[in-house]
Amino acid sequence: MSTGVSIIGAAETERIGRLPDQSVLGLNVEAGARAMRDAGVTRDQIDGIAGAYSPHGVAHALGITPRWVDTTNVGGCSFLMHVRHAVAAINAGYARMVLITHGESGRSRVGAVPRPRDPASLTGQFEEPYGARAPYTRFTIPALRYLHQHGLGEKDLAAVVVSQRQWAHRVPRAARRELMTVDDVLAAPLVAYPFRVPEVCLRTDGGGALVVARTADLTPAQRERAVAVLGTGEATDSLLIAQMAEAGVSRAARAATDEAFAEAGMSRRDIDHVMNYDAFAHLVLVGLESMGFFAPGRAAGFIAEGGAAPGGELPVNTNGGGLCYTHTGMYGMFAIQESVRQLRGEAAAQVPGIRTSLVLGFGGMFTAAATLILGHH
């Protein structure tokens, strides 16, 4: 089964990393223009626009007059939701071809919206007074209990880095490419115990964009490189990290993924490749288990044995992930990009024979999650 909608264009900005010469708007526009070129379409064909940063502004800057707009911003998984919403809009006839852009000056903060601090908000009253503002002081809190519950430890977090460094080592654009052992990771400086520097994502500048259209409308040339959107899901959970129901379970990831599999008419066994949002190392364990790929507490052993690494049974985060490739703050767009590259056979660390790929995104810590199941036509 399929949604009847495909990703026909996908591109990242030419450069990712430290880009003090590019604004947020500029990164969005560059990514959008590159995705349109990749799709072989012109701006006149785009009639829908989506993004987490001023899609209306991006549309105007690109000379696009949209008849459908989606400004959903729930953090890092927003772009997965944009794909899902674009599928719905296209199938409803509200748009024929949607451009989804991401651009973020996460490191250099050029033309970036100031991060709002509202001391009367829930997080302003019940988190920030305690020194819990940056993601590494909040997103990380459930990890220790999760490890404790399953008899796991710091080595199991480190093993996620070891696995993903093996992928990043093969990816020229990845920021952290050196191979590491568990001991290397454990010798790195602590950021917030039990998390050490390599277990915390990068903070970079960059962007990416997608063009989404009805599969039936594609030219033969477009269809050849198109990636089918087979299933989609989205869900939300608690705003405050302390209200998370279980330490090792994202209810949002579970619900979004169940929905995506139901729509695709597929099961976990049908998935050849996974991109699992990884702002922090524990998200890979929590994500894979919440999605039902592993029983609670079992993802760590699989990863430690190399199951997610090159040559493993289920390749995970083959660009190196947010820990090693790039992480602008809202990483989800880059996870989708890697799935598209893998399915097109164009990835730097290409896995042979991939027919399906699943992307899981988190947003606003564990506040939101979204899932895409992508595949060949």
Next chain:
Amino acid sequence: MSQLPVPVPTPETAPFWKGTAQGRLRLQRCDECGLVVHYPRTHCPGCTSPRLSWFDASGDATLWSYVIVHRPEPPYTEQEVPYVVATVQLAEGPRMLTNIVDVPPEPEFLRIDMPLRVRFVARGDQWLPVFAPAEGGAR
């Protein structure tokens, strides 16, 4: 002057912060279904009833999970480092985010599920509930 964030109460949270200024940790209980909730709300998340009544919690809790922050960003650089950010399980059921104080910020002194007791520290014009190991907490 300290730049550490000071909570600003809203109509639904004001009773909570009035309580902490009096050395009381206050929670809400639903008059309809009995669910105890924190953070403060106008409607019960269990049954959507608008009738939630405030009561004084025991102040007892256990350590649910935590991180020890070694590299704070401003303005938290003015605090003592490292510091412990924790989620605690209140005896009445809900969880809350807080700091663990009066204990060395090292894993061997911070056991998951260890008993804790509330205390209150001044922050600007407000009082923050924080938690310390309970008396005889080494049980």
